[in-house]
Structures are given as C-alpha cells and as structure tokens.
Amino acid sequence: MPDHWGFVAAAYAVAAVALGGYWRRLVRLERDLEAPRLRAVGSRRRAAPRS
Amino acid sequence: MVTIVLGWLSAIAVATGMILALLIAPRELTQGNVQRIMYVHVPSVWVAYLAFTVVFAASIVYLAKRAPGADRLAHASAEVGVVFTGITIVTGAIWGKPTWGTWWTWDARLTSVAILFVMYVGYLLVRAMIDEPERGARYAAVLGIVAALDIPLVHFSVYWWRTLHQPPSVIKPGPATMPGVILLALLLNFAAFTLLYAYFVTKRVSLLRADADAAA
Amino acid sequence: MSFARRTWAIVWKDVLVERRSKETVNAVLFFSVLLLFIFEFTLGADRERLAAVLPGLLWLGVLLAGLLGLGRSFVLERENDCWEALLLTPGDKGAVYVGKLCGNLLLMALVEVVMVTLFTLLMNVEVGRALPGLVLVLALGTLGIAAIGTLFGAMTAHVRARELLFPVLLLPVLVPVLLATVKATEALLLGEPLAAVAHWLKLLGAADVIYVATGLLVFDAVLEG
Numbered sequence: 001m002p003d004h005w006g007f008v009a010a011a012y013a014v015a016a017v018a019l020g021g022y023w024r025r026l027v028r029l030e031r032d033l034e035a036p037r038l039r040a041v042g043s044r045r046r047a048a049p050r051s
Numbered sequence: 052m053v054t055i056v057l058g059w060l061s062a063i064a065v066a067t068g069m070i071l072a073l074l075i076a077p078r079e080l081t082q083g084n085v086q087r088i089m090y091v092h093v094p095s096v097w098v099a100y101l102a103f104t105v106v107f108a109a110s111i112v113y114l115a116k117r118a119p120g121a122d123r124l125a126h127a128s129a130e131v132g133v134v135f136t137g138i139t140i141v142t143g144a145i146w147g148k149p150t151w152g153t154w155w156t157w158d159a160r161l162t163s164v165a166i167l168f169v170m171y172v173g174y175l176l177v178r179a180m181i182d183e184p185e186r187g188a189r190y191a192a193v194l195g196i197v198a199a200l201d202i203p204l205v206h207f208s209v210y211w212w213r214t215l216h217q218p219p220s221v222i223k224p225g226p227a228t229m230p231g232v233i234l235l236a237l238l239l240n241f242a243a244f245t246l247l248y249a250y251f252v253t254k255r256v257s258l259l260r261a262d263a264d265a266a267a
Numbered sequence: 268m269s270f271a272r273r274t275w276a277i278v279w280k281d282v283l284v285e286r287r288s289k290e291t292v293n294a295v296l297f298f299s300v301l302l303l304f305i306f307e308f309t310l311g312a313d314r315e316r317l318a319a320v321l322p323g324l325l326w327l328g329v330l331l332a333g334l335l336g337l338g339r340s341f342v343l344e345r346e347n348d349c350w351e352a353l354l355l356t357p358g359d360k361g362a363v364y365v366g367k368l369c370g371n372l373l374l375m376a377l378v379e380v381v382m383v384t385l386f387t388l389l390m391n392v393e394v395g396r397a398l399p400g401l402v403l404v405l406a407l408g409t410l411g412i413a414a415i416g417t418l419f420g421a422m423t424a425h426v427r428a429r430e431l432l433f434p435v436l437l438l439p440v441l442v443p444v445l446l447a448t449v450k451a452t453e454a455l456l457l458g459e460p461l462a463a464v465a466h467w468l469k470l471l472g473a474a475d476v477i478y479v480a481t482g483l484l485v486f487d488a489v490l491e492g
Contacts, residue, residue: 114485114488166439166442169438169439170439170440173432173435173436173439176432176435176436177422177426177432177436180426180427180428180432181425181426182427186425189488189489189491190422190489192488193418193422193485193488193489194422194436196481196485197415197418197440197478197481198440200477200481201440201443201477204443204470204473204474204477205442205443207443207470208442208443208446208447208470209442209443209446211446211450211466211467211470212446212450
C-alpha cells in the first residue's frame with residue numbers, strides 16, 4: 001500500500017495548527033488582561049490627589 | 052509556577068512523542084505509514100473523554116457547592132475538550148480517506164465523536180449566549196451533566212446502528228495486536244497530550260480567575 | 268401540599284390554558300399535517316423508497332413537532348411574569364418539572380396519534396400486528412424526548428436566541444433516542460417480533476430513567492432566579 005505521507009503531514013499539521021492556535025488564544029487573552037490593568041493602575045495614580 | 056512547569060513539560064513530552072511517532076515507530080504492515088496518524092488521533096480522543104469527564108465532575112460540584120472554581124474548571128476543560136475533539140474528527144477523516152476511500156463514513160467511532168463535538172460546542176454556546184454569568188454557569192453545569200450521562204447512550208446506539216444487521220465492511224483503523232514500540236509510542240503520546248491538556252486547562256482557569264477578579 | 272398535588276396543579280393549569288387558547292396544540296398539529304404533505308411531495312413518487320424511509324419520517328415528524336411544542340413550554344410563564352410564581356412553588360421544584368413534563372407528554376401524544384393515523388391512511392402503511400410494539404416504542408421515545416425537552420425548555424426560556432439554542436442543545440443529546448426509535452420502528456414494521464428489538468427498548472428505558480432522574484435532581488437549580 002502506498003505511503004500517503006501527504007496525509008500524515010496534513011493530519012499532524014491540523015493538530016499543530018489547532019493546538020498552536022489555542023495556545024496563541026490563551027496568550028492573547030493573558031495580554032489583554034494585563035494591558036488594561038496596567039493602564040488602570042497608571043490612571044489611578046494620576047487621579048489620586050497628592051497632598 | 053505550576054503553569055510554566057506544565058507548559059515546558061508538555062512541550063518536551065509532545066516533541067518526544069512526535070519523534071517516536073514519526074521516526075522511531077515502525078512502518079505498519081497493512082496500512083503503511085498512514086497509520087502514524089493514530090499517534091495523534093487516538094491520544095486526542097482520549098484527552099477529549101478525559102476533558103468531558105472533568106466537566107461532568109466539576110459541573111456536579113458547582114451545582115452542589117456553587118464554588119466558582121468548579122465553574123471555571125468546567126469551562127476551561129470544555130474548551131480544551133472541544134479543541135481535542137475537533138482534532139480527533141479531522142485527523143480521523145484524514146486517516147479515513149486513504150484507508151477507506153472517503154473523507155467521511157458514518158463509522159461508529161467517528162459518528163460518536165461528532166455527536167460529542169456538537170454537544171460540547173452547545174455547552175460553550177450556552178455560556179456565550181447567556182448574559183448573566185451566574186445563570187450561565189448554572190445552565191452550563193446542567194448541560195455538562197446531561198451531556199456526560201448521554202455519552203454511553205450515544206456509544207451503544209451508534210455502535211448498534213452501525214454493526215447490527217450489517218456485515219462489517221469497514222476495516223477498523225489501528226493494528227489488532229500492538230508490538231512493543233508502537234504501544235510505547237502510543238502511550239507516550241497519551242501522556243504527552245494529557246500533560247498538554249493539563250497545561251491548557253491550568254492556564255485557562257487562571258485567566259478566567261483573573262478575568263473575574265478584574266470585573267469585580 | 269404533596270408532590271402529587273403540586274404536580275397535578277401544574278398539569279391542570281397548563282391543560283386549562285391550552286384548552287382556552289389552543290395556541291400550541293393547533294400550531295403543532297397543523298405543522299405535523301403539513302410535514303406529511305411535504306414528505307409525500309418530496310418522496311411520494313417512489314412508493315418503495317417511501318416505505319423504506321417511513322420510520323425515519325415518522326420520527327422526524329415527532330421530533331420537529333416536539334421542537335416546536337417543547338421549546339414553548341415555559342415561554343408562557345416567562346412572558347406573563349409568572350416565572351416568579353413558579354419559583355414560589357412550595358417545596359421541591361421537581362413537582363414543576365413533572366407537571367410540565369406531563370403536560371408536554373399529553374401534547375406529544377395527541378400529535379402522535381394524529382400523525383400515525385394519517386400515516387397509515389395516507390401512505391398505506393400496514394400497521395396491524397405491529398401496533399402494540401409500535402405504541403411501546405412511541406411511548407418510550409416520547410418520554411425521552413419530552414424529559415430532556417422540558418428541562419432544556421426551562422433553561423432556554425430566558426435566553427435571547429431561544430429558538431436557536433433550544434434545538435442546538437436538544438438534537439445532539441437526543442441522537443440515541445432517535446436512533447433507537449427509528450431502528451425499532453423499522454424492525455417492527457417489517458414484521459419482526461418485539462424480542463428482536465429488545466436491546467433498543469432497553470436503551471430507551473435506560474435513557475428515560477437517566478433523563479427523568481436528572482431533570483428531577485437539577486430542576487431546583489434551573490428554576491432559580
């Protein structure tokens with residue numbers, strides 16, 4: 001039976017893309033969570049009155 | 052932190068698993084090298100079932116105790132489970148094309164997994180489409196329990212639908228008896244994918260927690 | 268108030284409301300008859316093929332009618348601010364679940380009687396000896412559909428896109444029931460004895476027990492707020 005390495009490559013590529021894609025999503029979510037928090041900390045410091 | 056350790060461990064494990072699967076494991080006799088897809092397809096379905104079992108348990112805990120941690124665990128595990136289920140289906144189809152001649156057959160396993168996929172996508176939809184987070188968590192938990200209880204029913208019904216009164220005309224993928232190296236490669240990939248699942252879930256749970264803290 | 272009395276109160280209320288408005292019953296019955304026409308138009312030319320797909324068509328009709336009727340089973344309470352009244356039901360909310368379930372079963376039974384009658388008349392189906400077995404399959408299958416349908420109906424009553432979410436949730440979960448009922452109906456209509464479909468009947472029985480038990484156990488959580 002012929003070897004169909006193309007199919008093997010396709011299957012592994014699909015898995016890699018799916019898992020990599022999910023990992024990228026997690027990283028992006030993490031970045032989005034950090035960014036507004038840093039901005040909020042900055043604005044709070046600016047808004048608080050210096051006595 | 053646990054997450055980072057898990058991340059590196061799983062990366063190493065997956066890499067090792069891939070080397071074993073693609074280079075070290077022997078070429079299979081009847082199917083040829085296409086059979087190597089098994090090393091991705093089978094561990095994926097294993098992780099999917101693991102993920103949905105965790106969803107089941109966490110959902111029960113959430114309904115009983117209303118612990119937000121249980122809700123986050125269920126949510127994360129369902130997400131990761133859907134990813135691995137999708138991988139199972141697509142790799143199964145890719146494996147099927149050269150082996151059986153068509154991209155899709157209503158083979159018992161593929162059909163069961165496809166139904167699983169749709170059920171848990173529905174779970175994620177419930178979370179996405181209900182605005183009040185507390186209600187969404189409750190309803191998702193109910194669905195997580197119902198879907199998990201349905202799994203054995205799906206299995207039996209689909210299997211009987213496919214096999215009774217029908218001559219087995221489909222070659223089941225995977226070798227009947229497993230020589231040592233193939234078994235080792237498969238087991239290692241099981242472990243690697245499970246580690247990857249654990250990493251993804253841990254990270255997702257911490258992100259959900261941070262999200263909840265930020266909203267509070 | 269005992270469980271049975273509370274259950275009966277819900278059933279009686281729904282039956283009364285339905286008897287006056289006839290909203291749901293009419294719509295669902297009409298829809299089922301319409302389905303029959305469509306089946307005949309699309310598949311009727313080839314009588315043999317029609318006979319082969321008949322079990323599937325019958326259950327497709329039951330399922331689609333169920334989607335209509337079950338999805339609406341809690342909409343009435345939601346629209347008329349009666350949801351809080353449901354919440355205030357004393358004791359275990361399981362009585363609300365069983366009450367709603369019984370109401371839904373009555374509705375579906377009515378639809379099925381009409382459908383099976385019309386099927387046999389319009390499509391010349393030989394039911395005869397298979398009837399008792401058929402009734403059993405219909406009963407077991409309908410209970411499964413209604414059990415999950417009532418639970419999910421309560422859950423989706425508050426969701427914006429209820430008409431979308433309800434079928435999306437319901438259909439995958441009900442695949443085992445659908446497979447079992449269609450296969451059993453097919454065998455029975457071909458003249459096979461009840462013993463030949465025993466495994467399907469057992470699966471349906473198991474599904475019914477699991478679904479109803481789960482509904483009873485989680486309904487308190489569903490009805491909150």
